[in-house]
Amino acid sequence: MKQQRTRLQSVLGRALLAYQIKKELGADYSRVHEVYGDFGKPSIVGIEGGYYNISHSGSWVVCAFGSEEVGVDIEQMRPIKEQMPKMFLSADELMEWRHAQDRMAYFYERWVLKESYCKFTGRGLHLPLDAIRFYRDTNGILRINGNEQVCCKLYSLEKEYKMAVCSKGILPESVNIVNAQEISRRLAVNVP
Numbered sequence: 232m233k234q235q236r237t238r239l240q241s242v243l244g245r246a247l248l249a250y251q252i253k254k255e256l257g258a259d260y261s262r263v264h265e266v267y268g269d270f271g272k273p274s275i276v277g278i279e280g281g282y283y284n285i286s287h288s289g290s291w292v293v294c295a296f297g298s299e300e301v302g303v304d305i306e307q308m309r310p311i312k313e314q315m316p317k318m319f320l321s322a323d324e325l326m327e328w329r330h331a332q333d334r335m336a337y338f339y340e341r342w343v344l345k346e347s348y349c350k351f352t353g354r355g356l357h358l359p360l361d362a363i364r365f366y367r368d369t370n371g372i373l374r375i376n377g378n379e380q381v382c383c384k385l386y387s388l389e390k391e392y393k394m395a396v397c398s399k400g401i402l403p404e405s406v407n408i409v410n411a412q413e414i415s416r417r418l419a420v421n422v423p
Contacts, residue, residue, distance in 0.1 A: 302351030
C-alpha cells in the first residue's frame with residue numbers, strides 16, 4: 232500500500248509540475264526533459280525560466296515552481312524518536328527545542344526548513360543538518376546562516392503538517408492550492 236501511495240504521489244507531483252509549466256510559461260510538459268544533478272536533484276531542460284521541486288507527505292503533494300532555483304519540503308507531523316532532535320538540530324536549536332511549548336511543531340518547522348534548503352542547493356541530505364541555522368534579517372525575512380541570498384518561508388496547510396520553501400527569489404505570502412479537477416481542466420485531461 233505504501234509503495235502504491237508513493238507512486239501515486241509521484242504521478243501527482245508530475246501533474247502539478249505540468250500544471251505549473253502550462254500556467255506560468257504557457258508551455259507543454261511534453262517539451263520537458265528532466266535531468267538529475269550529482270545528488271539526484273531534478274531539473275528541466277527544454278523550457279527556459281522554470282525551476283521546480285516536489286515533495287509529498289501524508290495526503291499532500293506540493294510543487295514549488297519559479298524562475299530561480301527552489302527547494303520545498305512538506306512533512307506530516309508524527310511522534311519523533313528521542314534521538315532525532317540531537318541528530319538534526321544545532322546546539323542552539325536543541326536548547327530552544329527543549330524549552331518550546333510545542334516540541335513536535337518546533338522540530339518539524341526546523342526539519343522542513345532544513346530539508347527545503349538542502350533540496351534548494353541540490354545536495355539533499357548530504358549537507359549536515361545540525362550545521363544549518365536560520366535567522367530573520369532586518370526586514371523579517373527568514374535567511375540561512377552563511378547564505379544570506381536565500382529566502383525561506385514556512386507555510387500552513389493543515390494543523391498536522393509543516394511546509395517550507397527556500398529560493399533566491401521573493402517567496403509568495405501564501406500557497407496556491409489546486410485540486411485534481413483544476414489540474415485536469417488546465418491540462419485538458421479527463422479525470423473520473
